[in-house]
Amino acid sequence: MISNPKTIIDIRNIVKIFQVGEIEVRALRGVDVAIKEGSYVAIMGPSGSGKSTMLNILGCLDRPTSGEYYLGGEDVATMDDDTLSVIRGKRLGFIFQSYNLIAQLTVIENIQVPLLYQGVNLKDYEDKCVELAELVGLKDRLDHRPTQLSGGQQQRVAIARSLINDPLMILADEPTGNLDSKTGKEVLELIDELNSQGKTIVMVTHDDDIAYRADRVIRMKDGRVDKDEYRQRA
């Protein structure tokens, strides 16, 4: 018997208002979403509809103006900055559109960055870092710097980095946005693989083909959820 998966994310009536001088920009106008562990969610919608804003809130990079957010059953609003840092470091993995690798560090060092803030001995994780580099196909590039890699390779380093701390959930904001369709496909296949291993994936994308890979597509419009469809995997 398959047990019912737990709800990992539960946001209720989330509102995010940006104050730009005199003008109030209402990026999110009351969003309710619950995401179960192990699901693969694609967030779609026109530009400016609030996708990135929502993902940043889900990733505890930003705080909502109002509304409730329970991450793994805990109320995020009550957590202080240090606790949020720990959650980001231990439970979440980020993949950004612009890779966001640290330029002065090598591939292997970039993969290690999340470990630096967990107080672990890096030596104990050397094997795991190499394993992950192998997983993303960069085993022979460990000592290269980001500038010596192609965009696809950099994004793969970012994926390996998001996995080093064995997160519950991976948040990706247009991870293939800067890649050509072929390398984009390779990166997506890697993400599919992670989902099939049980990781929760929340990914923002503009591409319908990419969304087909997910088992749920949330369509945003003007800071609200427009449609929320569950689908059978393609």
Next chain:
Amino acid sequence: MLQLSLTQHQLLNTVKLGVKSLLLHKLRSGLTMLGMIFGVCSVIAMLAIGEGASHEAQERIKRLGSTNIIINSVKPPESQDDNNTSGKSFGIEYGLTYDDASRLQFTIPNVSNVLPMRIIRDNVRFNRNQEPCQVIGTLPSYTAMQKVDLVAGRFLSMVDQKHQRNVCVITSGLAARLFPYQSPLQSTIRVKDVYYQVVGLINETGTMDQRPQKDEMEGEPLDNNVYIPLSTAKTRFGETLIRRNAGSFSAEKVELHQIIVKMETTESVIAAEQQIKGLLKRFHNQNDYELIVPLQLLREAEATKRMFNIVLGSIAAISLLVGGIGIMNIMLATVTERTREIGVRRALGAKKKDIVTQFLIETVVLSIGGGTIGVMLGVLVPLLVSASTDMVTIITPWSVALAFGISGLTGIAFGIYPASQAAELDPIEALRHE
């Protein structure tokens, strides 16, 4: 226990990270350190030179004896005038007297000893050798009042004084010039037409500053002294000294050229100075004496040194501050430049504290590195100065500690500000930074 080892790893990682990012920007780090290096170096070097100079002055004053008050006879200005304008021979009488000496001895409280001296410029001969010298008539108690090292033989004795014996003690410098090939002891030397037997040889360290330095003395060795009993000096030289000056004669009657009053304690020196002045004023109708109070000079030298240190310290503090501002400047620029990196680190689990620590370690490494190099240079510069000139330099441990401490503190203080600024950024704000 576990917690401790965890934070140790974390600290180690952060230190490595800081050093690494400094090494990535070698020029920038180097330039930042340069400010610290020059700051620290100049502080140590300046204080070492200042300390050396004032130490030398203080040593010279201390050699005069801090319980002593030195009274010199000086030719009063108006009689000097008379002497020069009138072409014919002219006798003047001035200066300290034997009466002054005994009055000082018996009326000034807390006096431990009074040493009268006659000092006569003349030439001393041994065989064919001739040397200019100072013949000093004094008492056996001289050795108790002045820093004198007996090299050979003995000093003048009460018996010599009592019997007005023609004996003398000479300084080792004079002995070396007069007697290049033999021991001077028991030899006889001649001053004017009188022969004196050499009974002792001394080394003197403290007299050069207190002898009346007459113009004609300049350029001559300072340790050409011949000591004879005061009683002998009185009978052999008389009280009137005749001097031949470009065709005219001048006669001076001076009983004593110098009186050294030794007090029992340093505390009584200042009061005694006033009492001596009052006493002498009563018996001298002209201003024919001067007082030198080494203790007073020492106090003045100390005050000057304090002033000097304050001025140097301020200059030093300013240069260190400038170095610190240099570090802050670089750190601010670095932080702005690396805001995105800070965002990434925050997104990947870095706490504010971690970011502060990272940047702080960078500044600490910079300022400690700069401070250390600065200390090394700061120690080297005074050594070079001492080696290449005859200036005395003294590197005091506290100046090294001060320079290093201030450079470290300014570096850290100016490092904390930009670092905490960087950490306060919202992760998402930092990430959006271009």
